Amino acid sequence: YRYRRADGAYAIAGDWKLLYTAEYAKQDDYADGDSKIDADYNRLGVGAKWKEIYARVDYEKLGSNDGLYAFQTPLGTNHLFQGWADLFLTTPRQGIKDYYVSAGAPIGPAKLWGEYHWMKSDVGHIDWGTEFDLALSMPLRKGLLGKLEFAQFNEGDVVAASRKRDTTKFWITLQYNWE
Numbered sequence: 001y002r003y004r005r006a007d008g009a010y011a012i013a014g015d016w017k018l019l020y021t022a023e024y025a026k027q028d029d030y031a032d033g034d035s036k037i038d039a040d041y042n043r044l045g046v047g048a049k050w051k052e053i054y055a056r057v058d059y060e061k062l063g064s065n066d067g068l069y070a071f072q073t074p075l076g077t078n079h080l081f082q083g084w085a086d087l088f089l090t091t092p093r094q095g096i097k098d099y100y101v102s103a104g105a106p107i108g109p110a111k112l113w114g115e116y117h118w119m120k121s122d123v124g125h126i127d128w129g130t131e132f133d134l135a136l137s138m139p140l141r142k143g144l145l146g147k148l149e150f151a152q153f154n155e156g157d158v159v160a161a162s163r164k165r166d167t168t169k170f171w172i173t174l175q176y177n178w179e
Contacts, residue, residue, distance in 0.1 A: 002026045009049060019047035019056050027071055039063045039071040039095070047102075055103040064095030064122040071095065083117045083131035085151040085167045092162035095122025110138040119156070127156030129164055145175040 003025040009017040025041040040063040047056020060081070062071040070091040073081070082088040082098050097120045104113030113135055119128035131154070137147040149171040155164055 015051045017049040019045070019049055019054065021045040021058065025071070034069070036065055036069040038065045039069055041071045053103075053105040055101070057101050058099075060096075060098045060100075061122060062091045062096045062098075064093060067094050067123045069093060070122070082119060083115070083151060083153060084133040084135075084149060085131055085153040085169050087153055087164045087167060088119075088128075092121070092128075092159075094124045094126055094159075094162065096120075096128065097122055107136075110136055112136050126159055126162075129156035130154050140174075143177045143179060145177075147171070147173045147175065149173070 003023075005021075005023045007021045007023075009019050012018055021043060022045075023041070023043040027037055027039050027041075029035050029037040041061065042063075043058060043060040045056055045058030047054055062073075062082075064070045070093050072091055078089045079086055082096060088096060098117055099119075100115055100117040102113065102115040104111065106112075115131075115133045117131040117133075119130070120126065121128060132152045133150065135147065135149045137145055140146045149169075151167070151169045153164065153167040155166050
């Protein structure tokens with residue numbers, strides 16, 4: 001397993017910043033592991049930020065070894081990737097190419113942000129579908145944060161073994177931080 005990452009913000013002028021992300025990882029079989037394990041991951045993203053308002057575009061690929069094995073993240077916090085509906089917690093063997101835009105801004109003491117994803121397979125020309133995600137968080141009192149999240153996934157091509165049906169999810173969460 002190999003991994004490289006560059007991520008940050010570069011000051012342009014005044015309150016403007018250029019956002020960037022570049023990542024690469026490679027999964028191979030280990031010792032006497034399964035020889036099908038041979039897949040890569042990459043992500044490229046760019047955006048702009050003005051004060052606390054941002055917008056960006058990203059491309060993320062969880063590659064496939066010709067449909068035999070796809071890049072997996074079994075120990076990852078997967079709610080952050082391929083949309084918040086959590087339909088791709090295990091990468092389909094055909095892989096995923098995720099093209100997405102995201103934006104966010106404060107609204108008074110609250111924060112609003114969202115994403116829109118177009119997901120395709122790495123091999124086999126499968127349209128996995130699209131997803132719209134929207135979230136709002138707000139401090140409720142010292143140490144207590146309230147959060148609302150919404151995810152709407154719309155199915156693309158119907159692939160029996162890896163089918164991801166239309167899905168709508170909604171979360172209400174509270175987070176308390178002790179100091």
